[in-house]
Amino acid sequence: MSTSDSSPPEGSTPDRRPLIAFAWLWVGAPLAYGLYELVQKATQLFTG
Amino acid sequence: MSPPVAPPGWSRWLVPPAALSVHLSIGQAYAWSVFKPSLESALDLSGTQSALPFQLGIVMLGLSAAFGGTLVERNGPRWAMTVALICFSSGFLLSALGAATEQYWLIVFGYGFVGGIGLGIGYISPVSTLIKWFPDRPGMATGIAIMGFGGGALIASPWSAQMLESFGSDSSGIAKAFLVHGLTYALFMSLGVFLVRVPRPTKTAADGTPAPLQGVQVSANSAIRTPQFWCLWVVLCMNVTAGIGILEKAAPMITDFFSDTSTPVSVSAAAGFVALLSAANMAGRIGWSSTSDLIGRKNIYRVYLGVGAVMYALIAWVGDSSKPLFICCALVILSFYGGGFATIPAYLKDLFGTYQVGAIHGRLLTAWSTAGVLGPLIVNWIADRQEEAGKSGASLYGVSLIIMIGLLVIGFVANELVRPVNARHHIPAQREASDVHERQQSA
Numbered sequence: 001m002s003t004s005d006s007s008p009p010e011g012s013t014p015d016r017r018p019l020i021a022f023a024w025l026w027v028g029a030p031l032a033y034g035l036y037e038l039v040q041k042a043t044q045l046f047t048g
Numbered sequence: 049m050s051p052p053v054a055p056p057g058w059s060r061w062l063v064p065p066a067a068l069s070v071h072l073s074i075g076q077a078y079a080w081s082v083f084k085p086s087l088e089s090a091l092d093l094s095g096t097q098s099a100l101p102f103q104l105g106i107v108m109l110g111l112s113a114a115f116g117g118t119l120v121e122r123n124g125p126r127w128a129m130t131v132a133l134i135c136f137s138s139g140f141l142l143s144a145l146g147a148a149t150e151q152y153w154l155i156v157f158g159y160g161f162v163g164g165i166g167l168g169i170g171y172i173s174p175v176s177t178l179i180k181w182f183p184d185r186p187g188m189a190t191g192i193a194i195m196g197f198g199g200g201a202l203i204a205s206p207w208s209a210q211m212l213e214s215f216g217s218d219s220s221g222i223a224k225a226f227l228v229h230g231l232t233y234a235l236f237m238s239l240g241v242f243l244v245r246v247p248r249p250t251k252t253a254a255d256g257t258p259a260p261l262q263g264v265q266v267s268a269n270s271a272i273r274t275p276q277f278w279c280l281w282v283v284l285c286m287n288v289t290a291g292i293g294i295l296e297k298a299a300p301m302i303t304d305f306f307s308d309t310s311t312p313v314s315v316s317a318a319a320g321f322v323a324l325l326s327a328a329n330m331a332g333r334i335g336w337s338s339t340s341d342l343i344g345r346k347n348i349y350r351v352y353l354g355v356g357a358v359m360y361a362l363i364a365w366v367g368d369s370s371k372p373l374f375i376c377c378a379l380v381i382l383s384f385y386g387g388g389f390a391t392i393p394a395y396l397k398d399l400f401g402t403y404q405v406g407a408i409h410g411r412l413l414t415a416w417s418t419a420g421v422l423g424p425l426i427v428n429w430i431a432d433r434q435e436e437a438g439k440s441g442a443s444l445y446g447v448s449l450i451i452m453i454g455l456l457v458i459g460f461v462a463n464e465l466v467r468p469v470n471a472r473h474h475i476p477a478q479r480e481a482s483d484v485h486e487r488q489q490s491a
Contacts, residue, residue, distance in 0.1 A: 013057030019243075023065035026239050027072060027196070034202030038323050045320030045375075 051124025054245035060181040066243035067174030067193035070129055073233045074136055074170040075200015077105055080159075082208040083225075086217035091152050101143070101159040108164025110417030113172050117410025118268055120169060125177040125244045132170030133237040139163020140230030147223035171197065171413070174240070175393045176406030180247050183402075186394040187345075191337030194390040198330035265401035270473045271408045276399050279462045284392055285415035285422070286459030287352055290360065291329075291385025292423025293452045294378055297431065297445070298322045302375075305368045305442045313371075321375065328379040329386040336387025337394065345395040346466060352384040352391075353460040357453045359384075364449035368442040389416075399469055426451055 080102040087098045120128040142158025145151075174193050182189035211228060215221035271277050294301070299318040306313050313321070340348040359377040367374040392412060397405045430448045 013055070016057065016059045016062065020059055020061050020065075023062055023239060023243060026236075027065045027068040030203045030236075031068075031072065031196075031199050034199055034204075034206070035327075037206040038202050038327055041323035042320050042327060044316045045324055046317075047320075 051246045052126045052244065053248055056248075058245055060247075062243050063174070063178055063181050063245070064189065064192045066125075066129075066240040067178055068196040068199075069240040069243075070132055070170045070173055070237055071193050071196030072200045072203060073237050074132065074167045075197040076204035076208075076229070076233070077102065077109075077163075077167055078198075078201035079204035079208055080105070082205055082212070083222065086212055086222055087147075087152075087155070090147075090217060090219045090222055091150060093152065097152070100156050101163075104156060104160025105139075105164035105167055106420055107417060108161055109167040109171060110414050112165045112168030113410035113413040114168075115410075116165075116169050117172055117407030118404070120172055120410070121176060121268070121404050121407045124246060125173050126241055128169050128173035129237065129240045129244060132166045132173055133234055133241060134166070136163050136166030136170060136237070137230045137234035139166060140226045140233065144223045144226035144230060147219050147226055150219050168410070168413070170237075172406050172410045174244065175409050176402065176404075177244060177246055179393060179397045179405055180402050185338070185341045186397050187340040187348075187391055188334070188338040190393040191334040191390040194337070194393075195330055195333035195386075197389075198326070198333055198386055202326060202330070263401055264399075264469060265403035265475045266399075266408075266469055266473050267475055268404040268407035268411060270475075271396075271400050271404070271469075272411055274469055274473055276466055276469055277408070277412070279466045280392065280395060280399075281412055281415045282462035283349055283353070283459045283466075284388060284412060285419045286455045286462070287349075287356070287385065287388035288416055288419035289423040289426070290356060290452045290456050290459075291382060291388070292419060293427050293448060294381050295325065295329075295385070296424045296427050298325055298378070301445060302378075304440070304444055305374060306371060308441050309368070311371065321378075324375070325378060325382045328382040332383030332386030333390040336383060337390035340387075340391045340394060345391060345398050346463060348387070348391055349395070349463045350460065352388050353456045353463060356381055356384045357456040357460070360449050360453045360456065364446060364453070399466070401475075403475055 080099075084095070084098040087093055088095065116128075139159045139162040142162060143155040146154030146158055175190055178189040178193055179186045208225065208229070211225040212221060215224040266274070299315075299322050302321050303313050303315075303318050336348060336352070359381050363374060363377045367377065393405065393409050396408050396412065400408050427445075427448045430451070431444050434444045434447065
């Protein structure tokens with residue numbers, strides 16, 4: 001099975017980089033929000 | 049629906065976010081407790097009743113992953129993600145109707161039964177595809193996805209709480225919150241449906257038919273007849289039980305351990321400890337699973353189970369003498385708990401190949417369901433008996449901790465018994481190539 005992510009010669013296939021960036025942002029933004037809330041709560045262990 | 053084959057030039061780095069969009073959504077299940085107090089007051093329910101949708105959801109997760117795995121392999125990840133999207137979102141929409149009409153059975157049926165099917169199919173939907181895209185780093189790839197399941201609760205917990213605050217905690221407010229959850233998760237998961245692709249099969253030069261998969265390949269039906277499958281079942285069950293042993297009682301445990309010291313742990317500090325454990329659980333999923341690509345699957349489970357037992361022993365015997373030591377040991381145990389979940393698909397791939405690894409993984413998740421019952425039962429039952437016997441503080445947990453060490457040792461032995469699968473269980477190369485060819489023709 002083909003598993004490499006090397007792109008074929010330029011011009012023959014669309015550039016996937018904007019889609020990759022969008023996809024990671026889509027999942028990364030809510031995850032970052034969750035982690036921020038988690039850090040806020042976790043600091044209570046040391047301050048609470 | 050036939051498996052969506054990647055067009056030329058498709059990047060494999062589009063597959064992890066597809067998987068994450070599903071896992072981050074279904075991971076909401078672990079934040080169900082946010083709804084419990086509101087449901088209890090709005091619909092006059094007991095604590096046991098308000099936990100029913102979650103419990104049924106976890107049971108359905110195990111059942112649908114076990115029985116739906118073969119369908120997922122046959123129809124591909126897009127079909128599976130679509131089913132997961134429809135079931136998980138419909139579960140919330142039915143629950144919204146249930147809350148609006150104050151029919152609690154509809155919430156149990158919607159979130160627990162219908163949503164639970166979405167949990168199980170969604171959980172296994174990207175596993176096989178990720179392993180096929182990342183044969184060089186299967187541990188890292190599945191670690192990313194399964195980390196998402198841990199991350200889902202981190203997102204949903206504050207988000208759901210804020211929503212209930214805005215809409216109100218009465219039945220109408222809960223209904224609106226469920227409605228927004230259903231619609232938002234449907235939109236969020238649609239990225240996975242849109243992006244997921246299976247790799248293009250490599251063709252043989254001679255006749256254009258797909259080349260057989262490399263290495264050992266075992267079907268799901270054969271896999272469950274091998275001792276290797278059941279050894280891994282015991283490994284996962286023991287590892288998860290040990291982790292749940294800490295997770296289930298984390299807040300009261302740290303409070304009890306240091307109740308008689310000069311620095312007792314406050315309620316908010318205990319909540320902070322629970323949050324830190326969630327972070328360790330999540331970090332372990334990606335960190336330890338990626339490490340398994342470097343040191344091997346058997347070795348990483350030796351660490352989870354062997355070092356995990358040592359950590360439990362430290363908590364049991366000297367945990368109450370040092371707060372930092374107690375916290376560090378608990379964090380390591382929780383990171384192993386997460387790591388155990390995330391590494392198991394890659395371990396299955398090593399033993400049974402990629403042919404039906406998703407279906408085999410689905411069947412193995414029954415170990416999780418078993419551990420989900422076993423872990424809390426052991427810890428809660430023993431803690432109650434110890435309390436009745438007049439014990440307090442750290443001594444409430446002594447017996448439970450020793451049992452956890454015993455379980456981890458059993459898991460360690462089971463891991464040592466894992467050997468390569470006997471050749472009589474292997475799939476003949478022609479049959480497996482023709483199966484791949486059939487799928488390609490229908491695509």
